[in-house]
Amino acid sequence: PTDDENINKFRDCQKRNFLTTLFLSQGIPMLVAGDELSRTQQGNNNAYCQDNEISWLNWKKADKVLLEFTQKLIQLRRQHPVFRRRTWFRGQPMQPGEIEDIAWFKFDGQYMKDEDWQHDYVKSFGVFINGRGMQARSSLGVRLTDDSFYIIFNAYQGYIDYKLPGKEYANDWTLILDTSKDTIITEGDEGRIYQANETITVHDNSILLLHHVI
Incomplete structure:
Protein backbone atom coordinates (compact mmCIF):
# COMPACT_ATOMS: atom_id res chain seq x y z
CA PRO A 1 0.00 0.00 0.00
CA THR A 2 1.08 3.56 -0.64
CA ASP A 3 -0.23 7.09 -0.17
CA ASP A 4 1.58 8.30 -3.29
CA GLU A 5 -1.17 9.80 -5.46
CA ASN A 6 0.68 9.22 -8.74
CA ILE A 7 1.34 5.56 -7.97
CA ASN A 8 -2.29 4.94 -6.99
CA LYS A 9 -3.50 6.75 -10.11
CA PHE A 10 -1.27 4.56 -12.28
CA ARG A 11 -2.45 1.40 -10.52
CA ASP A 12 -6.10 2.36 -11.01
CA CYS A 13 -5.49 2.93 -14.71
CA GLN A 14 -3.76 -0.44 -15.04
CA LYS A 15 -6.75 -2.16 -13.42
CA ARG A 16 -9.02 -0.58 -16.02
CA ASN A 17 -6.58 -1.58 -18.77
CA LEU A 37 -13.54 -4.76 -6.33
CA SER A 38 -9.77 -4.05 -6.28
CA ARG A 39 -9.08 -7.00 -4.00
CA THR A 40 -5.29 -7.40 -3.95
CA GLN A 41 -4.81 -10.42 -1.66
CA GLN A 42 -1.88 -8.34 -0.40
CA GLY A 43 0.12 -9.37 -3.43
CA ASN A 44 -0.40 -13.11 -2.91
CA ASN A 45 -1.32 -14.66 -6.27
CA ASN A 46 -1.66 -18.19 -4.85
CA ALA A 47 -3.92 -17.72 -1.84
CA TYR A 48 -6.00 -20.90 -2.14
CA CYS A 49 -4.83 -22.12 1.28
CA GLN A 50 -5.26 -18.75 3.02
CA ASP A 51 -8.53 -18.89 4.96
CA ASN A 52 -8.07 -15.41 6.40
CA GLU A 53 -8.15 -11.73 5.44
CA ILE A 54 -5.78 -12.36 2.53
CA SER A 55 -8.36 -14.31 0.52
CA TRP A 56 -11.63 -13.07 2.00
CA LEU A 57 -13.75 -10.50 0.18
CA ASN A 58 -13.98 -7.31 2.21
CA TRP A 59 -17.23 -5.78 1.01
CA LYS A 60 -16.79 -2.71 3.21
CA LYS A 61 -13.60 -1.81 1.34
CA ALA A 62 -14.93 -2.67 -2.11
CA ASP A 63 -13.83 -0.29 -4.88
CA LYS A 64 -17.29 0.85 -6.00
CA ARG A 84 -18.47 -12.44 -28.90
CA ARG A 85 -17.83 -13.81 -32.37
CA ARG A 86 -18.59 -17.47 -33.06
CA THR A 87 -15.89 -17.84 -35.72
CA TRP A 88 -12.25 -16.86 -36.11
CA PHE A 89 -11.22 -13.61 -37.74
CA ARG A 90 -9.88 -14.03 -41.27
CA GLY A 91 -8.37 -10.62 -41.89
CA GLN A 92 -10.24 -10.56 -45.19
CA PRO A 93 -13.50 -9.08 -46.53
CA MET A 94 -16.65 -11.17 -46.19
CA GLN A 95 -17.79 -10.21 -49.69
CA PRO A 96 -16.14 -8.52 -52.70
CA GLY A 97 -16.15 -4.77 -52.26
CA GLU A 98 -16.38 -4.96 -48.46
CA ILE A 99 -13.64 -4.20 -45.93
CA GLU A 100 -11.79 -6.70 -43.73
CA ASP A 101 -13.37 -8.23 -40.64
CA ILE A 102 -10.31 -7.03 -38.69
CA ALA A 103 -7.41 -4.70 -39.50
CA TRP A 104 -4.37 -3.50 -37.54
CA PHE A 105 -2.94 0.03 -37.74
CA LYS A 106 0.12 2.00 -36.69
CA PHE A 107 -0.09 5.42 -35.05
CA ASP A 108 0.19 7.14 -38.45
CA GLY A 109 -2.94 5.41 -39.75
CA GLN A 110 -1.00 2.97 -41.94
CA TYR A 111 -1.50 -0.79 -41.89
CA MET A 112 0.63 -2.88 -39.58
CA LYS A 113 2.92 -5.06 -41.68
CA MET A 134 -19.21 -11.76 -38.90
CA GLN A 135 -20.00 -15.07 -40.58
CA ALA A 136 -22.47 -16.26 -37.94
CA ARG A 137 -26.22 -16.35 -38.47
CA SER A 138 -29.14 -16.19 -36.05
CA SER A 139 -31.50 -19.09 -35.32
CA LEU A 140 -33.67 -17.72 -38.15
CA GLY A 141 -30.79 -17.87 -40.61
CA VAL A 142 -30.26 -14.11 -40.68
CA ARG A 143 -26.65 -12.97 -40.90
CA LEU A 144 -25.56 -11.30 -37.65
CA THR A 145 -24.30 -7.73 -37.89
CA ASP A 146 -23.21 -5.17 -35.34
CA ASP A 147 -21.62 -1.74 -35.06
CA SER A 148 -17.90 -1.35 -35.73
CA PHE A 149 -15.23 -0.47 -33.18
CA TYR A 150 -11.71 0.89 -33.18
CA ILE A 151 -9.47 0.13 -30.20
CA ILE A 152 -6.16 1.87 -29.53
CA PHE A 153 -3.70 0.26 -27.11
CA ASN A 154 -0.85 2.39 -25.81
CA ALA A 155 1.65 0.70 -23.48
CA TYR A 156 4.20 3.45 -24.10
CA GLN A 157 5.27 5.69 -21.21
CA GLY A 158 4.08 8.82 -22.97
CA TYR A 159 1.31 10.41 -25.00
CA ILE A 160 0.88 9.36 -28.63
CA ASP A 161 -1.10 11.14 -31.35
CA TYR A 162 -3.00 8.58 -33.41
CA LYS A 163 -4.40 9.13 -36.88
CA LEU A 164 -7.75 7.38 -37.30
CA PRO A 165 -8.45 5.17 -40.35
CA GLY A 166 -9.86 6.58 -43.58
CA LYS A 167 -13.49 6.91 -44.65
CA GLU A 168 -13.57 3.41 -46.09
CA TYR A 169 -13.74 2.19 -42.48
CA ALA A 170 -16.06 4.86 -41.05
CA ASN A 171 -16.89 8.51 -41.63
CA ASP A 172 -16.84 9.26 -37.93
CA TRP A 173 -16.09 7.69 -34.56
CA THR A 174 -17.48 8.33 -31.08
CA LEU A 175 -15.12 7.98 -28.13
CA ILE A 176 -16.89 5.85 -25.52
CA LEU A 177 -14.06 4.62 -23.29
CA ASP A 178 -10.74 6.03 -22.10
CA THR A 179 -8.99 4.00 -19.40
CA SER A 180 -7.03 7.05 -18.27
CA LYS A 181 -10.41 8.02 -16.80
CA ASP A 182 -12.91 5.95 -14.82
CA THR A 183 -16.01 6.46 -16.95
CA ILE A 184 -17.60 4.69 -19.91
CA ILE A 185 -20.04 6.45 -22.22
CA THR A 186 -23.13 4.24 -22.38
CA GLU A 187 -25.97 4.30 -24.88
CA GLY A 188 -28.00 7.47 -24.62
CA ASP A 189 -25.01 9.54 -23.53
CA GLU A 190 -22.94 11.64 -25.89
CA GLY A 191 -19.22 11.09 -26.36
CA ARG A 192 -16.80 13.20 -28.35
CA ILE A 193 -17.00 12.61 -32.10
CA TYR A 194 -13.91 12.31 -34.32
CA GLN A 195 -13.84 12.29 -38.11
CA ALA A 196 -12.04 9.82 -40.36
CA ASN A 197 -8.31 10.60 -40.64
CA GLU A 198 -8.53 12.91 -37.63
CA THR A 199 -5.81 12.78 -34.98
CA ILE A 200 -6.64 11.70 -31.44
CA THR A 201 -4.30 11.89 -28.44
CA VAL A 202 -3.87 8.71 -26.40
CA HIS A 203 -2.59 8.98 -22.83
CA ASP A 204 0.37 6.91 -21.70
CA ASN A 205 -0.45 3.37 -20.55
CA SER A 206 -4.07 3.55 -21.60
CA ILE A 207 -6.70 2.21 -23.99
CA LEU A 208 -9.25 4.08 -26.10
CA LEU A 209 -12.42 2.54 -27.52
CA LEU A 210 -14.22 4.29 -30.37
CA HIS A 211 -17.63 3.31 -31.69
CA HIS A 212 -19.21 3.67 -35.12
CA VAL A 213 -22.93 3.00 -35.47
CA ILE A 214 -23.75 1.17 -38.71
Missing part, protein backbone atom coordinates in the same frame (compact mmCIF):
# COMPACT_ATOMS: atom_id res chain seq x y z
CA PHE A 18 -6.61 -5.24 -17.75
CA LEU A 19 -10.39 -5.36 -17.37
CA THR A 20 -10.94 -3.60 -20.70
CA THR A 21 -8.55 -5.96 -22.50
CA LEU A 22 -10.33 -8.95 -20.96
CA PHE A 23 -13.90 -7.96 -21.81
CA LEU A 24 -13.15 -6.72 -25.32
CA SER A 25 -11.32 -9.94 -26.19
CA GLN A 26 -12.89 -12.84 -28.05
CA GLY A 27 -13.67 -16.01 -26.11
CA ILE A 28 -15.03 -16.47 -22.60
CA PRO A 29 -13.86 -13.86 -20.06
CA MET A 30 -12.40 -15.40 -16.90
CA LEU A 31 -12.54 -13.00 -13.96
CA VAL A 32 -11.36 -13.92 -10.47
CA ALA A 33 -13.92 -12.91 -7.85
CA GLY A 34 -12.74 -9.72 -6.23
CA ASP A 35 -10.76 -8.33 -9.17
CA GLU A 36 -13.70 -6.05 -9.93
CA VAL A 65 -15.89 3.01 -8.79
CA LEU A 66 -14.05 0.06 -10.34
CA LEU A 67 -17.09 -2.16 -9.81
CA GLU A 68 -19.27 0.26 -11.77
CA PHE A 69 -16.63 0.44 -14.51
CA THR A 70 -16.60 -3.37 -14.73
CA GLN A 71 -20.40 -3.55 -14.84
CA LYS A 72 -20.47 -1.15 -17.78
CA LEU A 73 -17.81 -3.18 -19.57
CA ILE A 74 -19.93 -6.31 -19.15
CA GLN A 75 -22.98 -4.43 -20.40
CA LEU A 76 -21.04 -3.22 -23.45
CA ARG A 77 -19.90 -6.75 -24.25
CA ARG A 78 -23.42 -8.16 -23.91
CA GLN A 79 -24.86 -5.48 -26.20
CA HIS A 80 -22.39 -6.09 -29.02
CA PRO A 81 -21.94 -9.56 -30.54
CA VAL A 82 -18.85 -8.34 -32.40
CA PHE A 83 -16.98 -8.93 -29.12
CA ASP A 114 4.38 -8.40 -40.61
CA GLU A 115 7.76 -6.84 -39.87
CA ASP A 116 6.15 -4.14 -37.71
CA TRP A 117 5.21 -6.77 -35.13
CA GLN A 118 8.86 -7.77 -34.73
CA HIS A 119 10.14 -4.44 -33.41
CA ASP A 120 10.64 -4.36 -29.64
CA TYR A 121 9.83 -0.65 -29.56
CA VAL A 122 6.30 -1.18 -30.86
CA LYS A 123 4.24 -0.63 -27.73
CA SER A 124 1.07 0.73 -29.28
CA PHE A 125 -1.29 -0.10 -32.13
CA GLY A 126 -4.88 0.29 -33.27
CA VAL A 127 -7.29 -2.47 -34.25
CA PHE A 128 -10.47 -2.12 -36.33
CA ILE A 129 -13.24 -4.65 -35.65
CA ASN A 130 -15.86 -4.78 -38.39
CA GLY A 131 -19.42 -5.23 -37.16
CA ARG A 132 -20.44 -6.44 -40.61
CA GLY A 133 -17.60 -8.92 -40.83
